[in-house]
Amino acid sequence: MSNDAPSSEPKRSAVEAMKETSRYLRGSIIETLQGEVDHFSDADKNLLKFHGTYQQEDRDARKARTQGGVRKHYMFMVRCKIPAGRVTADQYLALDAMASQYANGTLRFTSRQGIQFHGVLKGDLHGTIAGINQTLLTTLGACGDVERNVMACPAPDAEGSVRHQLQEAARLLATQLAPRTRAYHEIWINGQALNKDESETVEPLYGKTYLPRKFKTGLALPEDNCIDVYAQDLGLLAHVQGGQIVGYNVLVGGGMGMTHGNANTFPFMARPICYTRAEDLVPTAEAVIKLFRDHGNRADRKRARIKYLVHDWGVERFRAVLAEYLPGPLQAPLPLEVTGFETHLGWHPQGNGKWYYGLSVENGRVKDEGTLRLRTCLRTLVQRFRPELRLTALQDVLLCDLPGTALAEINRVLEEHGITPSEKVSPVQKYSLACPAIPTCGLAISEAERALPLIIDELELELQRLGLSEIPLSVRMTGCPNGCVRPYQSDIGIVGRSGDKYTIFVGGEVEGRRLNFLYQDLVPRGEIVAVLRPLLERFRSERRNGERFGDWCQAHRDELSAPAHAHAASPA
Ligand code: SRM
Ligand code: SF4
Secondary structure, rough: OOOOOOOOOOEEEEEHHHHHHHOOOOHHHHHHHHHOOOOOHHHHHHHHOOOEEEEEEOHHHHHHHHHHHOOOOOOEEEEEEEEHHOOOOHHHHHHHHHHHOOOOOOEOOOOOEEEEEEEEEEHHHHHHHHHHHOOOOEOOOOOOEEOOOOEEEEOOOOOOOHHHHHHHHHHHHHHHHHHHHHHHHHHHHHHOOOOOOOOHHHOOOOOOOOOOOOOOOEEEOOOEEEOOOOOOOOOEEEEOOOOEEEEEEEEEEOOOOOOOOOOOOOOEEEEEEEEHHHHHHHHHHHHHHHHHHHOOOOOHHOOOOOHHHHHHHHHHHHHHHHHHOOOOOOOOOOOOOOOOOOOOOEEEEEEEEEEEEEEEHHHHHEOOOOEHHHHHHOOOOOOOOOOOEEEEOOOOOEEEOOOOOOHHHHHHHHHHHHOOOOHOOOOOHHHHHOOOOOOOHHHHHHHHOHHHHHHHHHHHHHHHHHHOOOOOOOOEEOOOOOOOOOHHHHHHHEEEOOOEEEEEEEEOOOOHHHHHHEEEEEEHHHHHHHHHHHHHHHHHOOOOOOOHHHHHHHHHHHOOOOOOOOOOOOOO
16 A cells, blocks of 8 residues: 555545445345336446446437437446457357347447447346356456456467467456456346445455546557557556567556546546566556555546546656555666557468458447348357457457368358458448447437448548548547547547537547547538548648558648647647
């Protein structure tokens, strides 16, 4: 425990009191689950997040129901926490079956390598979470003020390879940093309250009030930042020597969320703080978490993420305080830089005689709709080849451990189900991401997942017209400024502003090393491509030597950037 204790105690937020009195995340969840009502109280709604589920409503039905005097249609999103995105064939098939049994018939691959169900009714919540646990996956800590899903490059290099080491490190961190309360087991597995008087030692890392806010960790290789390491609260950039990860640069303070019109909130890139040897990884991560637990803002949840400590204190003070928590002397970070990024799409050798196929999934949504039957297609491929599945931070999936002869059959199955093979997907589509937004997300102010496909279609035509179809261009769209698909790092970020209007950001890049900047605000959805057109035309005529769009925008930042009231971008 640090001596540098917070000097004054401002009034804590209501969520803090709710956590403290929850008896380690129990609240009255079990009683409500067993009762007749179709939704939970506000306090339990907050606790449910720690258990991996959000109480939502069907937003498409909201208006008609309100007008008709009918109450909200409550339903739940359930999120599986999947370290490094690794799922077995059996697990996937079980989740796929649950999507029909309990949810809205779709699965959603998330921007943090998780899988979500939407549209689960309260009566099916227990069955869904218990079912997920039966597959040996969990939802505990998928949401809430704890360590969230630990990300790592999921690509299946041979056993012992650097990527394999990275994935094992992600699993280790996920296990060591998970909440310890028995509440989860009681509620979702046993189905009855057993141990109501747990002592203070239940959560040695988190304590009774857990963390001030969510905490996210991701591990990356310098040559492949496919998990956006600078967007993590704790980013670990591997230091490799002779094929072994010997340590990590510890980056702290990444985060995307901001609130329109509140300049005190902003996206921020994680800063290099120190270096840790690989064998000290867990105590080092724990040290950062303990610092956050003790010093994070528990009064204002909008300013509670660890990025605000890094920003407000500055790196030197942050280092000095962290040194009190570290197991040994603080070592300066190494001069490690991110140099590349891979989508992992298409057909690749694994290095052990097997192959993997990276399938591009539009906005991570696995569904059957009209002639596009992705869900059936994936189920067919998994039943046929029994691959391990690995989810990427681009909401795509890698089918692994395939024989060298599988490609022809994969292509045939894709074609039969109307799915475009990754090789034929345009670069702009490959790099694009959108969050679920309306109809499920309670915070959405605009459409994203349902709007982006048409925008990409229009953009593809525009890029074709300009002869720019092959440039890597990342477009990320969200229904509000919380930044769930990390839109402030992309070449083009489209962020819901007010109903049909969006804020457009430009100047990021696929490698995720910088934030973009505000280009235009309050752009109607139907005019987004028209607003980008003059920029793309100028880029085409002015770019030199293969210059990329985001780089060109940065070079012209002074003339392109709009007055920033919606985006404080990267404060020093
Ligand atoms: Fe997120 C809240 C969806 C990744 C920043 N996010 C939400 C909620 C739970 C809405 C809510 O609080 O009521 C959304 C549920 C929508 C739905 O119907 O499913 C939601 N976030 C998602 C997912 C599913 C988006 C996706 O398209 O994949 C991602 C789930 C990842 C996972 O498996 O764990 C998701 N969210 C992210 C990321 C990206 C990342 O972590 O790499 C971010 C930006 C990084 C960051 O945390 O700063 C992100 N989500 C937020 C925030 C802003 C937090 C902040 O500091 O201000 C919120 C709002 C909040 O926490 O109050 C939020
Ligand atoms: Fe919801 Fe906003 Fe996140 Fe989109 S970015 S899922 S609208 S919270």
